[in-house]
Amino acid sequence: MILKRHAGVFWAGFAVVIALLLLAPLVLPEFWRRFLTEILIWGLLAMSSDILIGYTGMVSFGHSAFFGLGMYGAAAALLTVKPPNLWLAIVYGLAGSAAVALFVAYFSTRLRDIYFAITTLIFSQIFYVVILTWTDVTGGENGLAFSRPRFGIPGLWTTPFTSTSLHWFVLAVVAGSYLVLRRITHSPFGMVLQSIRENEARTRAVGYPVERYKIVAVMLSGLFAGLAGVLYALQNRFAAPDFVYFVVSGEVVIFNVMGGIGTLVGPIVGAGFFLGLREGLSRLFPYLATTLHLPNLAEFPYLVPLGVVFIAMVIFMPQGLLGFAKRWLNR
Amino acid sequence: MSSPSPAPEPLIVVEGVHTYYGKSHILNGVSLAVGRGEVVALVGRNGVGKSTTLKTIMGIVDASQGRVLYQGQPISGLPSHKLARIGIAYVPEDRRIFRLLTVMENLRTGLDRHGVSEARKRQLLDKLFAYFPRLAERRGQAGGTLSGGEQQMLAIGRAMMLEPKIILLDEPTEGLMPRMVSQIRQIIDVLHNDGVAILLVEQNVPLTLQASQRVYFMEKGAVQHHAAAAELSVDHPIIHKYLGV
Amino acid sequence: MQIPWDIIIIQTVNGVVTGMILALVASGLTLIFGIMDVVNFAHGELFMLGAYMGVVTLAATGNFWLALLSATAIVALLGALLQVVTLRPLLGRDPLYTILATFGISLVLQNYALWQFGPVARKIQEPFSGQFTLFYLQYPWYRLLIALLSAAMIGGLYLFLKYGRFGVWIRATTQDRVMAQAMGIPVPWVHTGVFAMGAGMAAASGVLFGPLVGVNHTMGLDWVLKAFIVVVVGGMGNLVGSIAASIFISLLEAYASIWVSPSQAIIVSSIVLILTLLFRPTGLFVPTPK
Numbered sequence: 001m002i003l004k005r006h007a008g009v010f011w012a013g014f015a016v017v018i019a020l021l022l023l024a025p026l027v028l029p030e031f032w033r034r035f036l037t038e039i040l041i042w043g044l045l046a047m048s049s050d051i052l053i054g055y056t057g058m059v060s061f062g063h064s065a066f067f068g069l070g071m072y073g074a075a076a077a078l079l080t081v082k083p084p085n086l087w088l089a090i091v092y093g094l095a096g097s098a099a100v101a102l103f104v105a106y107f108s109t110r111l112r113d114i115y116f117a118i119t120t121l122i123f124s125q126i127f128y129v130v131i132l133t134w135t136d137v138t139g140g141e142n143g144l145a146f147s148r149p150r151f152g153i154p155g156l157w158t159t160p161f162t163s164t165s166l167h168w169f170v171l172a173v174v175a176g177s178y179l180v181l182r183r184i185t186h187s188p189f190g191m192v193l194q195s196i197r198e199n200e201a202r203t204r205a206v207g208y209p210v211e212r213y214k215i216v217a218v219m220l221s222g223l224f225a226g227l228a229g230v231l232y233a234l235q236n237r238f239a240a241p242d243f244v245y246f247v248v249s250g251e252v253v254i255f256n257v258m259g260g261i262g263t264l265v266g267p268i269v270g271a272g273f274f275l276g277l278r279e280g281l282s283r284l285f286p287y288l289a290t291t292l293h294l295p296n297l298a299e300f301p302y303l304v305p306l307g308v309v310f311i312a313m314v315i316f317m318p319q320g321l322l323g324f325a326k327r328w329l330n331r
Numbered sequence: 332m333s334s335p336s337p338a339p340e341p342l343i344v345v346e347g348v349h350t351y352y353g354k355s356h357i358l359n360g361v362s363l364a365v366g367r368g369e370v371v372a373l374v375g376r377n378g379v380g381k382s383t384t385l386k387t388i389m390g391i392v393d394a395s396q397g398r399v400l401y402q403g404q405p406i407s408g409l410p411s412h413k414l415a416r417i418g419i420a421y422v423p424e425d426r427r428i429f430r431l432l433t434v435m436e437n438l439r440t441g442l443d444r445h446g447v448s449e450a451r452k453r454q455l456l457d458k459l460f461a462y463f464p465r466l467a468e469r470r471g472q473a474g475g476t477l478s479g480g481e482q483q484m485l486a487i488g489r490a491m492m493l494e495p496k497i498i499l500l501d502e503p504t505e506g507l508m509p510r511m512v513s514q515i516r517q518i519i520d521v522l523h524n525d526g527v528a529i530l531l532v533e534q535n536v537p538l539t540l541q542a543s544q545r546v547y548f549m550e551k552g553a554v555q556h557h558a559a560a561a562e563l564s565v566d567h568p569i570i571h572k573y574l575g576v
Numbered sequence: 577m578q579i580p581w582d583i584i585i586i587q588t589v590n591g592v593v594t595g596m597i598l599a600l601v602a603s604g605l606t607l608i609f610g611i612m613d614v615v616n617f618a619h620g621e622l623f624m625l626g627a628y629m630g631v632v633t634l635a636a637t638g639n640f641w642l643a644l645l646s647a648t649a650i651v652a653l654l655g656a657l658l659q660v661v662t663l664r665p666l667l668g669r670d671p672l673y674t675i676l677a678t679f680g681i682s683l684v685l686q687n688y689a690l691w692q693f694g695p696v697a698r699k700i701q702e703p704f705s706g707q708f709t710l711f712y713l714q715y716p717w718y719r720l721l722i723a724l725l726s727a728a729m730i731g732g733l734y735l736f737l738k739y740g741r742f743g744v745w746i747r748a749t750t751q752d753r754v755m756a757q758a759m760g761i762p763v764p765w766v767h768t769g770v771f772a773m774g775a776g777m778a779a780a781s782g783v784l785f786g787p788l789v790g791v792n793h794t795m796g797l798d799w800v801l802k803a804f805i806v807v808v809v810g811g812m813g814n815l816v817g818s819i820a821a822s823i824f825i826s827l828l829e830a831y832a833s834i835w836v837s838p839s840q841a842i843i844v845s846s847i848v849l850i851l852t853l854l855f856r857p858t859g860l861f862v863p864t865p866k
Contacts, residue, residue: 107853114671301688307687311681
């Protein structure tokens with residue numbers, strides 16, 4: 001009975017949020033529209049990371065690799081196949097990130113915790129170096145630029161993306177991914193993942209092939225991260241090595257923690273919170289600089305106060321914003 | 332239930348302590364007292380909470396309710412390193428000596444304290460080695476290479492290096508040969524003569540009755556009964572009630 | 577093919593020199609991990625801050641040795657402060673949180689340095705120049721000094737851990753934290769001290785390495801990655817292992833950079849890492865696990 005009411009509340013809330021996001025591009029100025037789309041894309045990336053961190057208990061600093069390969073994969077499709085085909089871009093991007101995911105998945109089964117985290121970090125750096133130096137294929141430091149494909153079924157009907165319709169496309173993909181992931185985490189498969197997170201030895205002792213579950217989890221995580229990369233490529237029309245740098249992975253983990261790990265929605269909230277803070281701080285400092293006549297302050301990096309906020313949240317709000325809200329509501 | 336003669340000035344007082352391990356309610360309102368220089372025993376079957384009581388006093392686990400007083404001052408919640416510095420020493424159930432440190436280094440963890448002169452340290456060591464010559468022989472050896480009995484000697488000796496006012500001794504004779512058991516008995520007497528109080532958790536009934544002045548009986552996480560050792564004998568019905576199978 | 581002997585010899589010595597610095601950085605990291613179970617992501621930034629402190633002190637006093645000492649001391653103190661404020665509250669929690677906290681610290685320190693010192697690289701002047709004859713080649717004295725000083729510091733660390741009251745405390749805390757505390761050892765302060773030591777060592781490495789490259793806010797990143805590779809290959813918490821691994825990896829990279837660019841040389845170390853993880857996950861230089 002409680003479950004039914006819970007489900008009702010959930011769907012109602014979900015519908016409201018989707019409705020708001022659908023309307024947003026119609027009322028917001030272009031800058032904020034793009035901002036919102038970016039939050040959705042990073043949110044998808046963070047959500048994919050949550051599968052590993054929040055549900056399987058495996059911290060990965062390698063998501064920048066999945067994301068980057070998705071991005072470059074899409075770039076490859078859009079640059080090599082004429083006319084640029086949206087669906088091919090998605091396929092190429094997913095293939096790219098799946099390949100990386102397979103590679104990482106293999107190691108995930110043989111390493112625990114910290115070793116896995118460090119190794120994923122190092123792998124993402126390897127990919128960064130490869131992409132940076134293989135200039136012929138990847139464009140090196142400058143990355144690759146390409147045009148946005150048209151939406152539709154080539155040969156039958158296509159229409160170019162507008163700012164608004166792109167936002168809706170991204171929203172559809174992200175919302176769809178959320179629903180899929182939610183289904184998966186609530187399924188028996190998802191339950192096993194959580195039990196692996198709580199006590200791997202016990203889960204194995206009970207008879208589950210933990211290695212296989214981990215591999216699937218990594219593949220799943222990698223695929224959705226790659227999808228986020230494809231979306232990013234579509235949105236911005238370029239692919240650059242900066243996104244494969246491990247700091248991006250770190251930021252993804254920050255979104256997860258800020259929003260609340262193990263909640264799927266939390267990471268999206270976390271992404272919004274982080275990006276919002278970043279916007280705010282980037283405007284705050286130049287403003288303070290002029291008002292207080294301290295010109296040095298204008299360039300003050302937003303990551304310093306943001307980092308401090310993050311550290312404070314790790315210590316005092318480890319459940320993230322969502323966890324905090326949950327407890328506050330339950331009071 | 333005859334009351335024992337009034338205890339000397341209380342050193343440790345435990346009042347209504349409740350302790351949980353996760354959701355398990357292990358200590359259910361434990362109350363006891365140990366006076367200056369007294370040897371007090373805490374007995375009961377396995378699992379009634381004797382070790383947990385010692386750990387709670389030592390600050391290794393936190394009490395959720397109740398309090399522990401030392402020399403009249405509340406000490407609940409203080410970290411164990413502070414307690415060791417003010418005179419409470421702990422010898423745990425599985426000895427837990429530092430296996431990779433030498434015998435000397437193990438002893439030094441207790442000896443190297445603020446305000447203790449080198450001369451005093453020498454004195455303490457010499458006295459200890461007089462009682463435990465085997466430790467002197469093995470002083471350069473790693474703790475893990477010692478036999479069970481020698482490790483127990485080391486664990487007790489290490490605690491003695493702290494010059495404590497009270498030692499919490501958890502099952503010192505467990506797994507030891509009879510010859511070693513009598514050595515433990517002797518060291519308890521020595522400590523008692525030196526004015527060190529001891530809270531002794533033990534399964535060995537004869538030793539307990541010989542070495543201690545008072546006995547607390549625990550069951551279901553609380554102290555149920557209290558008697559002077561002099562009034563008890565090995566086959567006393569109370570012993571059977573709380574320790575019998 | 578003509579074997580470039582002189583380059584090989586030079587690179588061997590270079591490899592050993594870089595290896596010793598890497599060993600100094602990695603020792604601090606493995607010490608912190610072995611004793612506190614903390615993966616210090618901010619270690620590279622402590623290295624970087626040490627180098628900057630060196631720049632600043634050198635500019636103010638003109639004395640390289642003073643710069644080395646003060647940088648080490650200042651960063652050690654900073655490390656202690658960071659540990660008390662951010663890591664102590666996390667004691668006993670999931671290790672994920674210490675990784676995150678130190679990652680946060682690294683972001684803050686790195687960006688602060690960028691703002692404070694600007695993006696242009698600074699230089700630390702080596703205390704003396706001049707070269708000596710190595711076989712039939714010329715090799716700078718300073719680099720030899722680096723290797724010797726690093727070795728001395730690591731040696732000093734080893735002796736300190738083996739003897740000395742604090743060393744016994746550290747080893748006891750590592751073996752049994754609860755009993756160490758029950759014996760009166762102030763474990764929280766032992767942890768702070770160890771972190772400070774690791775930080776100081778990283779800072780010293782930064783100052784020593786400064787004259788070889790430019791000092792800038794990203795120099796920590798490469799080093800922390802390499803240090804992590806070393807710590808995993810050498811065996812987590814294994815001091816001797818990380819020294820051996822540091823030299824091994826630095827030599828490989830030095831040789832590799834004869835043929836590929838330095839940034840690609842990291843791929844070499846990564847391959848070593850992958851192979852280690854595949855075949856000897858507890859560490860290459862650790863005796864076969866039981």
